Amino acid sequence: xxxxxxxxxxxxxxxxxxxxxxxxxxxxxxxxxxxxxxxxxxxxxxxxxxxxxxxxxxxxxxxxxxxxxxxxxxxxxxxxxxxxxxxxxxxxxxxxxxxxxxxxxxxxxxxxxxxxxxxxxxxxxxxxxxxxxxxxxxxxxxxxxxxxxxxxxxxxxxxxxxxxxxxxxxxxxxxxxxxxxxxxxxxxxxxxxxxxxxxxxxxxxxxxxxxxxxxxxxxxxxxx
Ligand code: ITT
Numbered sequence: 001x002x003x004x005x006x007x008x009x010x011x012x013x014x015x016x017x018x019x020x021x022x023x024x025x026x027x028x029x030x031x032x033x034x035x036x037x038x039x040x041x042x043x044x045x046x047x048x049x050x051x052x053x054x055x056x057x058x059x060x061x062x063x064x065x066x067x068x069x070x071x072x073x074x075x076x077x078x079x080x081x082x083x084x085x086x087x088x089x090x091x092x093x094x095x096x097x098x099x100x101x102x103x104x105x106x107x108x109x110x111x112x113x114x115x116x117x118x119x120x121x122x123x124x125x126x127x128x129x130x131x132x133x134x135x136x137x138x139x140x141x142x143x144x145x146x147x148x149x150x151x152x153x154x155x156x157x158x159x160x161x162x163x164x165x166x167x168x169x170x171x172x173x174x175x176x177x178x179x180x181x182x183x184x185x186x187x188x189x190x191x192x193x194x195x196x197x198x199x200x201x202x203x204x205x206x207x208x209x210x211x212x213x214x215x216x217x218x219x220x221x222x223x224x
Contacts, residue, residue, distance in 0.1 A: 013076045013138070014040035016047075016066045019098075021165030022080055022212070028203060029216050040077065042069045053095055055081040055135040056146060063137040063144065074141040082134035082211065084109075084167045086155065088116055088127065097167070106159060106170045113155055122186035125154040125172075129185070132171060134215040140223065147219025151211035152182050160200030169199035173209040180208070 015026055015037050027037045046069065050061045059081040070077055083097035089112065093100035100108070116127040132151040137144060153173040161169050174182040175189030183189045191208050198206045207213055 011076055012036045012038055013078050014038055014070060016040045016042065016062060016069075016077060016079045019165070021168075022082070025203065025207070025210065025212050026078070026080070026216070028207060029210075029213050033220070037078075040066060040069065042066060055083060055095060055133060056137075056148075058095060059135045059137040060144070060146070063139055067139060076138065076140050078136060078138045080134055080136045080212065080215070082132065084171065085131050085133055086113070087129040088113065101166055106167055109155065109167070110157065110159075110170060117157065125185040128155040128157075129153075130155050130171065132167075132211040134211040136212075136215045136219050138219055138223075145219050145222045147215040147217070147222070149211040149214030149216070149218060151209050151214070153209075154185065156195075156197045160197035162200060163202060164198045164206060168197060168206070170197055171199075172197045176208065 011034075013030065013035050015023060017023055017039065018041075023037070023039050030037050047062055047065045050058055052058050052061075059079050062081070063077060063079040066077055066079060081095070083094050085091045085094050086109070104111075113128055118124040118127055130153060132153070134149045136147045136149075138147070151173055153171055156170050156172050159169040172195060173193060174185060175187060176191035177183055178190050180191070193201050193205060193209075
């Protein structure tokens with residue numbers, strides 16, 4: 001049996017998040033590994049999100065502040081900071097993704113990109129290239145670990161709704177090769193949403209591409 005910081009894998013990890021979509025995906029990714037992910041809720045205004053252009057700095061700052069709210073001092077805790085980075089907008093909304101989603105939403109992003117269209121499908125995807133990025137910071141009771149994950153793709157021209165959260169209705173991932181690695185825009189891979197945004201596919205399909213899953217895997221590789 002794998003051990004985490006000397007404990008058995010049936011450990012509880014407290015996940016500081018107010019985002020139900022993030023919570024569900026983390027539970028899906030961790031469940032087969034024997035971790036139980038529980039939401040850590042802190043009083044309103046208890047944490048200050050630092051102004052930083054770095055997802056990593058924000059995640060680490062939130063983790064440090066959240067330790068004071070753990071049920072026991074040696075409990076495991078995890079924080080994720082993530083965002084959508086649009087190439088044509090120099091990475092905007094990036095660290096402001098949550099605020100931008102709450103204000104202009106997916107429709108606002110589609111309006112910002114309305115001039116980026118091409119009749120050539122590959123060129124179209126390149127013009128509208130974007131990626132999801134996630135940084136997960138975890139404290140296992142003794143040490144801090146940081147996992148990074150990225151999901152490259154492009155932004156659709158219209159909304160695909162029904163599943164997911166946040167920018168999923170407009171985010172189309174690049175296809176993946178047989179080893180799960182992203183292929184150049186326009187290449188058909190063995191894993192593909194066939195041009196459908198995450199909002200139009202089930203959560204277990206998104207799981208194959210997910211920046212969150214990749215960040216968790218990167219983190220788990222580092223744990224003792
Ligand atoms: P917590 O800080 O409480 O965890 P949050 O939603 O405010 O939740 P972030 O500050 O990390 O989280 O903002 C990330 C935003 O980026 C999120 O609100 C979404 O709009 C977007 N995002 C990140 N990952 C996403 C995903 O897998 N699918 C869709 N949108 C995503």
